[in-house]
Amino acid sequence: MLDSQDHSDRIAEILEAHQGLEGPLLPILHAVQEAFGYIPEAAVPQIAKALMLSKAEVHGVVSFYHDFRSKPAGRHVLKLCRAEACQTMGADAVADRIKRALGIGWHETTSDGRVTLEPVFCLGLCACGPAAMVDGRLVGRVDESVCAEVAK
Amino acid sequence: MKVFVPLDSAAVALGADRIAEAIVAQGAARGVTVQVVRNGSRGMVWLEPLVEVEVDGVRHGFGPMTLADVPGLFSDLASHPKAIGPVEAHPWMKGQTRLTFARVGVIDPLSLDDYRAHGGLVGLDRARGMTRAEIVAEVTESGLRGRGGAGFPTGIKWKTVSEAAGDQKYIVCNADEGDSATFADRMLMEGDPFCLIEGMAIAGLACGATKGYVYIRSEYPVAIRVMEAAVRIAREAGVLGAAFDMEIRVGAGAYVCGEETSLLNSLEGKRGVVRAKPPLPALQGFLGRPTVVNNVISLASVPVILAKGAAFYKDFGLGRSRGTIPLQIAGNVKYGGLYEVAFGLTLGEIVNGIGGGTASGRPVKAVQVGGPLGAWFPPALFDTPFGYEEFGAKDGLIGHAGLTVADDTVDMLQMARFAMEFCAIESCGKCTPCRIGSTRGVETIDRLARGDASALPILTDLCNTMKFGSLCALGGFTPYPVLSALTHFPDDFARQREAAE
Numbered sequence A: 001m002l003d004s005q006d007h008s009d010r011i012a013e014i015l016e017a018h019q020g021l022e023g024p025l026l027p028i029l030h031a032v033q034e035a036f037g038y039i040p041e042a043a044v045p046q047i048a049k050a051l052m053l054s055k056a057e058v059h060g061v062v063s064f065y066h067d068f069r070s071k072p073a074g075r076h077v078l079k080l081c082r083a084e085a086c087q088t089m090g091a092d093a094v095a096d097r098i099k100r101a102l103g104i105g106w107h108e109t110t111s112d113g114r115v116t117l118e119p120v121f122c123l124g125l126c127a128c129g130p131a132a133m134v135d136g137r138l139v140g141r142v143d144e145s146v147c148a149e150v151a152k
Numbered sequence B: 001m002k003v004f005v006p007l008d009s010a011a012v013a014l015g016a017d018r019i020a021e022a023i024v025a026q027g028a029a030r031g032v033t034v035q036v037v038r039n040g041s042r043g044m045v046w047l048e049p050l051v052e053v054e055v056d057g058v059r060h061g062f063g064p065m066t067l068a069d070v071p072g073l074f075s076d077l078a079s080h081p082k083a084i085g086p087v088e089a090h091p092w093m094k095g096q097t098r099l100t101f102a103r104v105g106v107i108d109p110l111s112l113d114d115y116r117a118h119g120g121l122v123g124l125d126r127a128r129g130m131t132r133a134e135i136v137a138e139v140t141e142s143g144l145r146g147r148g149g150a151g152f153p154t155g156i157k158w159k160t161v162s163e164a165a166g167d168q169k170y171i172v173c174n175a176d177e178g179d180s181a182t183f184a185d186r187m188l189m190e191g192d193p194f195c196l197i198e199g200m201a202i203a204g205l206a207c208g209a210t211k212g213y214v215y216i217r218s219e220y221p222v223a224i225r226v227m228e229a230a231v232r233i234a235r236e237a238g239v240l241g242a243a244f245d246m247e248i249r250v251g252a253g254a255y256v257c258g259e260e261t262s263l264l265n266s267l268e269g270k271r272g273v274v275r276a277k278p279p280l281p282a283l284q285g286f287l288g289r290p291t292v293v294n295n296v297i298s299l300a301s302v303p304v305i306l307a308k309g310a311a312f313y314k315d316f317g318l319g320r321s322r323g324t325i326p327l328q329i330a331g332n333v334k335y336g337g338l339y340e341v342a343f344g345l346t347l348g349e350i351v352n353g354i355g356g357g358t359a360s361g362r363p364v365k366a367v368q369v370g371g372p373l374g375a376w377f378p379p380a381l382f383d384t385p386f387g388y389e390e391f392g393a394k395d396g397l398i399g400h401a402g403l404t405v406a407d408d409t410v411d412m413l414q415m416a417r418f419a420m421e422f423c424a425i426e427s428c429g430k431c432t433p434c435r436i437g438s439t440r441g442v443e444t445i446d447r448l449a450r451g452d453a454s455a456l457p458i459l460t461d462l463c464n465t466m467k468f469g470s471l472c473a474l475g476g477f478t479p480y481p482v483l484s485a486l487t488h489f490p491d492d493f494a495r496q497r498e499a500a501e
Helices: A004-017 A025-036 A043-051 A055-064 A091-102 A144-150 B009-013 B016-030 B112-117 B122-128 B132-142 B154-163 B184-191 B193-207 B221-236 B260-267 B296-300 B302-308 B310-314 B347-354 B388-392 B412-426 B432-449 B455-469 B473-477 B479-488 B490-500
Strands: A076-081 A115-120 A132-134 A137-139 B002-004 B035-037 B051-055 B058-062 B083-086 B170-175 B211-216 B245-250 B291-295 B324-331 B337-342 B364-369 B402-407
Touching: A004 A025, A004 A043, A025 A043, A025 A055, A025 B245, A043 A055, A076 A091, A076 A144, A091 A115, A091 A144, A132 A144, A137 B009, B009 B016, B009 B184, B009 B221, B016 B035, B112 B193, B122 B193, B122 B302, B132 B154, B132 B193, B132 B302, B132 B310, B154 B193, B154 B291, B170 B193, B170 B260, B170 B296, B184 B193, B184 B221, B184 B296, B184 B324, B193 B211, B193 B221, B193 B291, B193 B296, B193 B302, B211 B221, B211 B260, B221 B245, B260 B291, B291 B296, B296 B302, B302 B310, B324 B347, B347 B364, B347 B402, B364 B412, B364 B479, B412 B432, B412 B473, B412 B479, B412 B490, B432 B455, B432 B473, B455 B473, B455 B479, B473 B479, B479 B490
Parallel strands: A076 A115, B002 B035, B170 B211, B170 B291, B211 B245, B324 B402
Antiparallel strands: A076 A132, A132 A137, B002 B051, B051 B058, B058 B083, B324 B337, B364 B402
């Protein structure tokens, strides 16, 4: 785990790397989340100061978008598509079975910190649904056997 | 031995990366030199991963491939159990008119030489010899309308930006393809990224814009990777540069950012909240400057229009829907994928003829056209020709031309409820009809589900309020799936009542 000085140094590097961009906040937040796995609360005032925004404005952006996390996710992130095309191929039933197998609901993490389950609305795999994303990897025609991939 | 294995997301999601590795390993073990090209997808998703082997200049297809099918590629190809014959001769390919998708699946997406060899950059070269007004006139004359869903004439939008005063103007590509059943933008970016880059460069010339952005949703990791690489390659080759350059930006999971003003706010680093119009983005868009916001397919259709002329493109289509449309056939369908064809096929021809009916083999009950904000069509309306006005006349829309096929197990009350729930989750919160209406909509449909028929007039009234009172299409079009479900499938709503009684 990084201490707060390391955090702040890393964030300063990220801010430096994004200088000169028009509308830099989303690229910065993506980079911060890539570096830490979430947006640390301490990052908000630091980013706000660098971009001459209020803390409320930065917090508002972080909280608006589904992608940005305020706390770390589990070791694995399993995203299941809930959109219409996947629903017609039984996505709801697959999701129910996966929830039961993992013992968690949407937006929850297993108590051992192993896997976080999230809904996603469309991965563009609508002709080979139900679709999923496991740690960034795309899976078509998914079923509960995907749980084996997040077992460790 | 030259082998093509798609890098397209759908192919990868069905195992294409592992197949590609296995082909290389198998070749090495047999001492055969194998050149693996990672192409885009041909659009026949039910055959993915679709591997192609080039024999005497003809590409033979094999799919859907499994690891066990790989060794067979190194023996008698004709007797391979997954052989589908020459890909170009496949009925699915032969029936299409591929103008925008002409190169997708054919070329190596990141080879600029391949792109040039297949007609790429001809449109841009021609545009460079034309005045701004001539380019705008050519696009206007082609009849091209916004393929993102709104159907606004592209040339008119360009004219406004072209004639607007401003030191800095922008071309913004809306690649926030969030609608379920749509994947044309993704396939184009993954399979022919230079086509989008060329379209944007032409738009830049036409409007006097020197800077472009492609806003791609974060759910499309492959498209992001391919587009970023393509921009670098185009810059090194001088296709992009001082006259026009561009950046790839990544969204953050907000559906509403597919709405153009919300997208602009997001691009500026703000919450993706919708802006009231006017002012039009064409006059005050990104950072308050004149901005073209066009969908991927609109921009990617421009190179062929410039290369072959407006008249060529305009010759395809029906009524006021000119040119071709990449249909995305999805959901519970036997032959799902992307099929580019002139406007005018009937819905029935698309669903049953091309799509082959449901994957489950059960009867088709409903087809949602145009994504989560599009209407559900029953088989009784399958004679509707595919065109903007034709679908509008049936209280529907073609949107981004995605079709979700559902069999007779679908519960339309649940689909209507989902539409409201989705709107509640994704509403940006700026306007009341959308923010509050969607939540009240879920509650009202739940009352119907419990058998409370008195909720029915409230639901239709609520839908009217959302339709006419919302700032953007999210709240404004959510009533389409709800009311179409109610109109065409009253039994699904009535049966619940009887159950309660």
